[in-house]
Amino acid sequence: MESDKSDEESDNDVPSSIFGTKNFWDQQYITELENFKDHGDIEEIWFGKRIMDTIVKWVADKFEKNMSILDLGCGNGVLLIQLAQKGFHNLVGVDYSESAVVLARAIADSRQAKIYYKTMDVLSDDLADPHDHMKYDLLLDKGTFDAISLMEDFGSAIRERYLKTTCSLLKENGLFLITTCNWTSEEIVHHMATHYSRTEVLPTPSLQFGVVSGENAAG
Structure with a gap:
């Protein structure tokens, strides 16, 4: 049976949560940074180590080490x-929480990993012009769209x-x-459909998208 819900209504199927607020993540990473400085502990891995390992293996098996990520x-x-x-060395990490970036830099330095981290909000109007920022071979989102979909005004x-922005x-x-x-596989494909087409599904809750045929990656 076809749903009578509009796209706007289906966008809001997931209720808002504190996980969709910047204040929650700022405080979370401040606490994690304090714990790391005091004890060297790295807190939770978002979605767990098994899924992270699956992503890392997929990238390592599929791509050259000099690709930009x-x-x-x-x-x-x-x-x-x-x-x-x-062995990947062209790595950039961004987060809208400055405390997350500070924590990531501290952990990377302790592991002698050369990774560039910076504060960036994917929803910021500052990213509206695709010519103002670097472009990458591979974009990873491990929970960011989930957090965005938990925002009170998500739609x-x-x-x-x-x-x-991601396409640009x-x-x-x-x-x-x-x-x-x-989101289920069908729901996330629906959310991405205006800019991406599904090309592969990993044996985890992960989906790989390629730019829609005819869609310029610069937006």
């Missing part, structure tokens, strides 16, 4: 550190801003690997 919503940066240990406008961050023929726990 952007981790969108890098958190503590551990995913990129794992890729650095596999089609925010989703389209996210999609336009990719080189032509670049790839986008997204991991979600909020």
